[in-house]
Amino acid sequence: MQSTTSRRFQPVLIAVLALLSLVPLSARAQEGPLETAQPTGITPEEIIRRFAAKETEFKQAREQYTYRQDVTVATPEDDGQYREVFDVVFDDKGKRLENVVFAPQNSLQKIQMSPEDLDDIRHRLPFVLTSEEIPEYSILYVGRQKEDELQCYVFDIAPKQIEGKKRYFQGRIWVDDRDFQIVKTYGKTVPDIHKKKGQENLFPKFTTWREQIDGRYWFPTYTKADDTLHFSSGDVRILEKVKYENYKRFGSNVKITYEGQDVQKGQEKTGGEQQPQPQQPQTPPPPQK
Numbered sequence: 001m002q003s004t005t006s007r008r009f010q011p012v013l014i015a016v017l018a019l020l021s022l023v024p025l026s027a028r029a030q031e032g033p034l035e036t037a038q039p040t041g042i043t044p045e046e047i048i049r050r051f052a053a054k055e056t057e058f059k060q061a062r063e064q065y066t067y068r069q070d071v072t073v074a075t076p077e078d079d080g081q082y083r084e085v086f087d088v089v090f091d092d093k094g095k096r097l098e099n100v101v102f103a104p105q106n107s108l109q110k111i112q113m114s115p116e117d118l119d120d121i122r123h124r125l126p127f128v129l130t131s132e133e134i135p136e137y138s139i140l141y142v143g144r145q146k147e148d149e150l151q152c153y154v155f156d157i158a159p160k161q162i163e164g165k166k167r168y169f170q171g172r173i174w175v176d177d178r179d180f181q182i183v184k185t186y187g188k189t190v191p192d193i194h195k196k197k198g199q200e201n202l203f204p205k206f207t208t209w210r211e212q213i214d215g216r217y218w219f220p221t222y223t224k225a226d227d228t229l230h231f232s233s234g235d236v237r238i239l240e241k242v243k244y245e246n247y248k249r250f251g252s253n254v255k256i257t258y259e260g261q262d263v264q265k266g267q268e269k270t271g272g273e274q275q276p277q278p279q280q281p282q283t284p285p286p287p288q289k
Helices: 016-021 044-062 115-123
Strands: 065-075 080-090 096-102 137-147 150-159 168-176 182-190 206-213 217-231 234-249 256-258 261-263
Touching: 044 137, 044 150, 044 217, 065 115, 137 168, 150 182
Parallel strands: none
Antiparallel strands: 065 080, 065 234, 080 096, 137 150, 150 168, 168 182, 182 206, 206 217, 217 234, 256 261
C-alpha cells in the first residue's frame, strides 16, 4: 500500500531466526503446542524436497482450474474500502482470463493500491514454493505442530537475497505430514519499497489457509490480514480479506501430474467436491469474521 509521505530508503533483509517472533496470537488460535525436537524417521531436508515437489505439482494443477477471487481491503479508521471480485476462467482457445464481476468505487483515502499490491493479491498471497524456487530461500525447520486436525511440520523461510525488483515471501509455513503439501502460510511479501521522492509502499502480514480440493490438491481458500503499516506520516491499520471460491477443473487436454503419475481428464470431480480419502484428516475452513 502506498502513502505519499517521505522516508529515506532503507534496504532491509530480516534474518530467518527473527521470523520466530512474527507469529501473533491471532494467527496461532487454531494451533497446538509447538514441538521443537527434530523429526523422526525423516530429515528436514527430505521434507523440504518432498513438499517442494508437491508444490510444483500444485502450481501446475491450479493453472488448470477456474475459480472466483473476492478481494476486500479496508482502512477501518475512515471506513475506506477497495473491493474487487473477479473470475479466473478460460476462453474457447484455452487462454487464461480474469473477468471482473464486481468492482464498486474505491473509497480508500489513507492509502493507495499500488501495482505491487495488486500483483501480490493475485500471485503471492496464495504462496507457492516450488523445487525451482527452493535455492532462493533460507529454510529453517522449527518443529511439529497440530493445525486443526492435521499434524504438520513447521518451517520459517526468508529470501537469501533480494534480486532486482523481484518480490518474495518471508514468514512461516505449515506442511501436512501425510500429503507433504503446504496447508497454511503466515508472513508478508518483501521487500517494502521506499522510493527517492518520499513514496512509501508497505505491505501487511497475512495468513493464508488452504483446503483440499478434489481429494488431491491443497488450494488456497482464504487469506486474512489485520496489520498496522508504519508510514512516516503515521500508522494506518489495514484489514484485508481474500476468498478463493468455486474451484472447477477446466475441461482441457492439458496433462498434469500428481505424485509422479498423469492425472487424466475425467479422473477428478469438478466444483470443488472432495473425493473420499480414508483416514485423511480435513482442515475446516478458517473463521471468516
